Amino acid sequence: xxxxxxxxxxTTGEHLTKASDLKALFGTVxxxxxxxxxxxxxxxxxxxxxxKSDELKSNALLCPQCNNARTAPFDKAWEALSLYLRxxxxxxxxxxxxxxxxxxxPGETKAQMLNVHLYFAKLFGCRIVEADIPIEIGAFxxxxxxxxxxxxxxxxIGYSDGLQTGNTEIQSENIRGKCAFATWFYIVGxxxxxxxxAKPNESRKGLLRAWHPGSIKKRIKLAxx
Numbered sequence: 001x002x003x004x005x006x007x008x009x010x011t012t013g014e015h016l017t018k019a020s021d022l023k024a025l026f027g028t029v030x031x032x033x034x035x036x037x038x039x040x041x042x043x044x045x046x047x048x049x050x051x052k053s054d055e056l057k058s059n060a061l062l063c064p065q066c067n068n069a070r071t072a073p074f075d076k077a078w079e080a081l082s083l084y085l086r087x088x089x090x091x092x093x094x095x096x097x098x099x100x101x102x103x104x105x106p107g108e109t110k111a112q113m114l115n116v117h118l119y120f121a122k123l124f125g126c127r128i129v130e131a132d133i134p135i136e137i138g139a140f141x142x143x144x145x146x147x148x149x150x151x152x153x154x155x156x157i158g159y160s161d162g163l164q165t166g167n168t169e170i171q172s173e174n175i176r177g178k179c180a181f182a183t184w185f186y187i188v189g190x191x192x193x194x195x196x197x198a199k200p201n202e203s204r205k206g207l208l209r210a211w212h213p214g215s216i217k218k219r220i221k222l223a224x225x
Contacts, residue, residue, distance in 0.1 A: 003063035004129045005070070005122075005141050012067040013057030014126050016167050020079050021188040022050045024086065025165060038164075060129035071122050071144065077115030080104065085157070085191050089222065093159055098219035114149060114213045120195050121150050123167075123186065133172060135179045135197055154210035156194040158223030163187045185225070192225045 003010040015022075022035075029035050035047040037055050047053045084104045092099045105112035125140035127133070143150040165187055172182035182197040183206055194206055209223045 001061050003066050004060060004125060004137055005066040005144050006063060008063040008065065010061035010063050012062055012064050013054060013059070014062055014067055014122065015056055016058050016123065016126070017056065017165065017186070017188065018075065018078065018082070019050050019056075021082055021191075022056070022165075024083070025189045026050075037166075058123075058126035058130055060126040062126075066144070071118070074115045074119035074122060074144075077105075077112045078119040080112070081116055082188065082191065086189070090159060090190065093222045093224065098221050099157070101218045101220065109218055110213070113211075114147070117149055117153065117155065117213050118144055118147065120155055120186070120193070121153055124153065124184075124195055124197065127167070127170060127184070131170060133170060133179060133182065134174060134177060135172075135182065149213035151214070152197055152199060154196045154198060154207060154212050156196070156206060156210045156223050157220065158192050158194070158209070158225050159190045160187065160192040160225035161190065163192055163225065165189060192223075194223070194225070 001010045002008065026035055029047060029050050037045040037047055039045065045055050047055055050056065081104055089099055101109045101113055121140050121143050125137060128135050128137055128140070139150055163185065168185040170182055170184040172179050174180065179197065180199045181202050181204060184195055186193040186195060196206055196210060198204060198207060209221055211217070211220050
């Protein structure tokens with residue numbers, strides 16, 4: 001298998017839910033204290049290690065360079081934002097205040113939020129390849145390789161009390177065999193990120209609170225899912 005990002009030989013799997021998020025939520029996982037992964041078909045899979053289990057990783061493999069060095073800044077940016085959302089961000093929702101991104105990434109808000117955007121570009125790309133969704137994967141690869149925003153990828157960040165940790169199924173709408181809009185959720189405990197792909201002129205309710213690196217906004221309104 002070839003890495004969908006760069007084309008080199010692919011041998012490593014990307015966690016579809018970040019290992020640090022799972023560890024923060026569930027603590028130490030072992031044979032004596034396992035996790036159980038619940039699949040949509042009703043299957044219950046035992047997980048003895050967050051980092052080593054292939055059950056938690058995408059089947060769309062990446063090369064070691066892309067999965068580690070190239071995308072490490074993206075992983076670290078989301079890890080920092082995820083920590084902030086878990087420890088301080090919910091106050092913004094309860095008080096109906098916007099999340100001040102400069103509080104999360106002082107002095108480097110634009111660069112680090114681009115990295116967050118590219119973290120979800122990596123996850124979305126893996127899911128596109130794995131599920132054979134009719135979305136042009138080259139634009140995702142180009143964004144990651146050149147550290148630039150994907151023009152049609154948006155995220156909306158919020159909280160939910162009822163969604164289960166993991167990734168939801170991708171809901172998509174195709175026009176003439178090509179995807180015009182796709183949406184899914186990345187969920188860790190109360191944190192819910194709505195990841196959306198939208199072609200130009202697509203008018204969707206989920207995009208109303210969505211954030212994109214092309215925006216000059218340094219504050220975002222958190223959603224309640």
